Amino acid sequence: MTGNVDPTVVNLTVFVLAVFVGYFVIWGVTPALHTPLMSVTNAISSVIIVGAILAAGAPVLDFGSGLGAAGVALAAVNVFGGFLVTQRMLEMFKKKERKPKSGG
Amino acid sequence: MSANQVALWYLAASAFFILALKGLSHPESARRGNLFGMIGMAIAIVVTLALVARGNLGMIVLAIAIGGTIGAIVARRVEMTQMPELVAAMHSLVGMAAVLIAIAAVYNPSAFGIADPMPVGNRLELFIGSFVGAITFSGSVIAFGKLAGLGKHFRLFSSAPVVFQGQHLLNLLLALAMIGFGVWFFLSGKEGQWLPFIVMLAIAFVLGVLIIIPIGGADMPVVISMLNSYSGWAAAGIGFSLSNPMLIIAGALVGSSGAILSYIMCKAMNRSFFNVILGGFGAAEGAAAAGGEQRAVKSGSPEDAAYLMANADSVIIVPGYGLAVSRAQHAVKELTDKLIEKGVSVKYAVHPVAGRMPGHMNVLLAEAEVPYDLVFEMEDINSEFGTADVALVLGANDVVNPLALKPGSPIYGMPILDAYKAKTVIVNKRSMATGYAGLDNELFYMDRTMMVFGDAKKVVEEMVKAIH
Numbered sequence: 361m362t363g364n365v366d367p368t369v370v371n372l373t374v375f376v377l378a379v380f381v382g383y384f385v386i387w388g389v390t391p392a393l394h395t396p397l398m399s400v401t402n403a404i405s406s407v408i409i410v411g412a413i414l415a416a417g418a419p420v421l422d423f424g425s426g427l428g429a430a431g432v433a434l435a436a437v438n439v440f441g442g443f444l445v446t447q448r449m450l451e452m453f454k455k456k457e458r459k460p461k462s463g464g
Numbered sequence: 465m466s467a468n469q470v471a472l473w474y475l476a477a478s479a480f481f482i483l484a485l486k487g488l489s490h491p492e493s494a495r496r497g498n499l500f501g502m503i504g505m506a507i508a509i510v511v512t513l514a515l516v517a518r519g520n521l522g523m524i525v526l527a528i529a530i531g532g533t534i535g536a537i538v539a540r541r542v543e544m545t546q547m548p549e550l551v552a553a554m555h556s557l558v559g560m561a562a563v564l565i566a567i568a569a570v571y572n573p574s575a576f577g578i579a580d581p582m583p584v585g586n587r588l589e590l591f592i593g594s595f596v597g598a599i600t601f602s603g604s605v606i607a608f609g610k611l612a613g614l615g616k617h618f619r620l621f622s623s624a625p626v627v628f629q630g631q632h633l634l635n636l637l638l639a640l641a642m643i644g645f646g647v648w649f650f651l652s653g654k655e656g657q658w659l660p661f662i663v664m665l666a667i668a669f670v671l672g673v674l675i676i677i678p679i680g681g682a683d684m685p686v687v688i689s690m691l692n693s694y695s696g697w698a699a700a701g702i703g704f705s706l707s708n709p710m711l712i713i714a715g716a717l718v719g720s721s722g723a724i725l726s727y728i729m730c731k732a733m734n735r736s737f738f739n740v741i742l743g744g745f746g747a748a749e750g751a752a753a754a755g756g757e758q759r760a761v762k763s764g765s766p767e768d769a770a771y772l773m774a775n776a777d778s779v780i781i782v783p784g785y786g787l788a789v790s791r792a793q794h795a796v797k798e799l800t801d802k803l804i805e806k807g808v809s810v811k812y813a814v815h816p817v818a819g820r821m822p823g824h825m826n827v828l829l830a831e832a833e834v835p836y837d838l839v840f841e842m843e844d845i846n847s848e849f850g851t852a853d854v855a856l857v858l859g860a861n862d863v864v865n866p867l868a869l870k871p872g873s874p875i876y877g878m879p880i881l882d883a884y885k886a887k888t889v890i891v892n893k894r895s896m897a898t899g900y901a902g903l904d905n906e907l908f909y910m911d912r913t914m915m916v917f918g919d920a921k922k923v924v925e926e927m928v929k930a931i932h
Contacts, residue, residue, distance in 0.1 A: 367707050368585050375700060378713040381482060382720030388489045391816065391841050394725060394823025395547055397488050398692055400501055402554045404481050405699045405718040407505060408561055409528075410512045411576070411706050415568035416524045417516020418575035424568040425520060425575070429527045431564035434557045436531025437538070439509075442554060443502050444539035445547075450498055452830035453491040 396449045403442025409435035465514055473511040474710035480504025481714050485721070491836055508710060544831045545788050548688055548821040549611045555688075556604035558695040559672075562597030562702050563665065566590050569705060570661055576706050580654075586705050587650035587657075593701025594661075595642060595668040600694040602672030607687050610676075611820065620673065623681035635674050642667040679740065685729045686740045688821045693722025725822045732816035732842075734868075734878035761896070761908050763915040766923050769856075769890045770930035772914075773799075776853035778809040780845065782883050783825055784818055786859020786893070792921035793832035796858065799924055800834060802931045811848070812839040813881050815863035846882045855886035857907070859920050861898070865905045875903060889913040892923050 389397050412435055415428025480500045487497015513524065542550050569590055573580045582590075609621030620626065645667065648660035679687050700715025730737050773779050781800070787793065800810045812834065818825040829839055849855060857864055864883040867873045883889055884907050891908060893915065898904060908915060916923055 366585075368589070368704070371704050371707060371709065371712055374709045375704070375712045375716050378478075378716035379720050381713075382485075382717040383724065385482060385485045385717070386721045386724045389485065390489060390491070391728075392814075392823060392826040392836060392839060393488045393491065393494055394728075395551075395821055395827045396494065396498075397485070397721060397823070398551050398688070398725065398821065399547075399554075400484060400488070400498060401692060401696065401718040401721045402551060402558065403505065404484065404501060404714050405558050405695050406554075406561070407477070407481075407508050407714045408558065408565060408699045408702050408711060410508055410708065410711060411565040411702050412561055412568075413509070413512045413516060413524055414576050414706070415565055415572075416527065417513075417520050418572055419519070421520065421523075422572070424572035425523075427564045427568040427571070428575075429520075429523050431561040431568070432524055432527035433531035434564070435561040436528045437535040438531075438554050438557050438561075439505055439535065440532040441535030441539045441550075443498060443505070444536055445542060445550065446498050446501075447495070448539060449544070449547075449827055449830070450491070450495045452827065452833075453494065453836055455492070455835070 393450075393453070396446045396453075399442050399449065400446045403439055403446065406435040406438035406442060409439060465511070470511055470515065471709070473507055474708070477504040477508040477511075478710045478713040480507070481717060485717060544827055545791075546612075547824060547827060548684065549608055551688055551821060552604050552608040552611055552691065555691045555695045556601050556608065559597045559600030559602075559604060559698055562698040563594055563601060565702055566594035566597065566705070567661075567665075570657065578706070582654075584650055589701060589705035591646040591649055591661075591664065593698060593703075593705050594665060595646065596694055596701050597698040598665050598668035599672035599675065600691060600698050602669045603676045603687075603694070604672075604691050606673055606676040607684070607691060610681060611684060611688075620677055622677075625680040626677040631674070631678060635671065638667055638671050638674070642671060675741070683733075683735075683740050684820050685817050685822055685824075686726055686733075686735075686737075689722050689725035689729055690741075691722070693719050693726060696720070696722055728816060729822060732879060734875065759904075759909055761915045762911075762913060763917060764890075766916055766918070766926035767930040769914060769916050770927040772888055772890065773803060773808065773854050773856065773927070774806050774931045776808055776888075778811075778848075778852045779803060779854045779856060780849060780852045780883070780886065781810065781812050782855060782857045782860050782864055782881055783812060783814065783829065784858060784860025784863065785820060785825075786861075787920050788819065788825070788828050789859065790920040790922075792858065792919075792924050793828050793834075795921055795924040795928060797829075797832040797834050798928045799931075800838070802928060806931065810838060811845060813842065813845045813849075813883075814839055815842055815860070815879075815881050818860060818863060842879060842881055849882040849885040852886045853888060855883040855889045857883055857889065857891040858924070859892065861893070861905055862903070864907055865903060867903055867906055873903070883907065884910065887912065890916060892916045892918070892920055894919060 412431030484501030615622035645660040645664035696718025703711025868878040
């Protein structure tokens with residue numbers, strides 16, 4: 361290749377490969393855990409909080425950084441809520457000690 | 465930190481996200497997977513905080529603290545039956561956050577390291593990210609309302625499909641208009657960019673509402689999966705416009721996850737994706753039951769049913785959403801324990817669309833402490849109904865309807881749990897009303913079937929009492 365590759369093309373490469381990774385990894389998820397899968401992907405997609413932090417962190421406080429801060433708060437609900445509720449669900453799937461048979 | 469260092473940290477975070485999903489392949493590794501996800505997220509947030517100007521750091525940390533506290537409280541308090549509502553609400557937040565970021569980027573591109581005035585390429589990506597985000601937001605709000613049963617208060621939230629003449633044409637025209645304004649936006653300069661951008665966003669918000677309202681309550685599992693997918697694509701779109709590979713990777717993972725779940729749900733209902741999206745299904749909910757002659761069924765008491773099960777060798781329980789509605793999970797778990805004590809083999813058969821979102825029934829059973837190794841997916845257990853002594857159907861209807869095997873019936877081809885093959889079938893229902901599909905169920909009229917009418921929780925509790 362000659363010349364510089366446009367960043368968008370690099371991004372597209374990353375995107376397509378990530379879709380393939382996602383495809384294969386997700387088919388490996390056991391159907392019993394599809395609800396936790398959904399809540400954890402929810403938490404993961406809130407990584408857009410990164411974009412909101414950048415907007416909020418602009419050197420001057422203005423309309424843009426205000427929107428950013430609002431975005432940070434919204435995404436933070438998901439980050440914490442998503443991972444914690446997933447955790448809560450997965451705890452339920454923990455293997456329990458079978459209760460020893462009681463007298464009845 | 466140099467840009468390269470930041471990029472490498474983001475790469476690490478992306479790898480953790482992949483590991484998080486990989487962990488979900490088994491209940492034993494899932495908790496570690498979730499931990500990986502948290503680590504990835506922590507890296508992403510801390511590294512980004514280190515990047516931004518110190519002056520605003522306080523405001524950002526405060527925003528994280530407020531949002532995080534709300535999230536943590538909700539995560540702790542939510543009932544497992546409300547999981548679909550919660551997930552829908554969270555999708556809407558991702559969508560809204562994407563929209564806010566997009567507006568901020570149009571307002572001040574330099575905050576994201578984008579050239580000012582913004583190049584056409586970035587505008588195109590921003591357009592895609594923001595309209596997908598807007599549709600995700602308003603669509604998820606409607607889905608939330610439908611799931612939370614707010615239809616009484618506001619008609620758009622009605623769980624029955626909202627359809628009107630020319631709906632699809634309107635949607636198509638709006639979509640075209642939205643794209644038109646999008647093209648205007650990315651061809652415009654720094655002046656004059658706001659009008660097309662705002663109009664485009666407004667149309668996208670309306671479109672999100674219109675896409676979801678015609679979809680009926682029975683199709684909610686597909687809708688949630690679809691919005692899950694959209695929220696991922698919105699994140700990826702924002703990642704493109706900010707040229708941030710971590711966002712692109714995370715978004716692509718989530719997007720494909722949601723797409724696969726939608727596919728699985730559609731297949732489990734034997735519907736094509738477009739058939740669900742175009743909506744209107746389930747409009748005649750329960751209407752078909754009113755017509756037609758009354759057919760005789762055999763009914764029995766919970767005690768009769770308990771007697772049959774206690775003397776069986778093997779029992780397969782088919783839980784449906786009716787069970788969750790009457791909160792009978794814990795009673796069912798008690799019944800299971802008693803039967804196992806009697807030496808009966810007990811298994812659960814879960815249909816992919818049992819519940820209101822993918823895997824919902826599994827979570828509800830896990831909450832009631834039913835060990836997950838007693839719970840089987842449709843493909844794994846269908847061959848065992850033929851040798852089972854009793855199939856106990858609790859609050860499930862369409863997913864055990866043998867009509868699905870009859871060519872020409874409306875649900876022909878839908879994969880079902882073969883409960884009708886069991887030596888005896890015990891069905892608990894509140895009444896003879898039909899399921900979402902509005903069809904009579906042949907299973908109820910078989911000679912080998914005993915109907916036990918009543919609320920699932922009460923009935924199961926009486927069964928438990930009757931077993932000594």
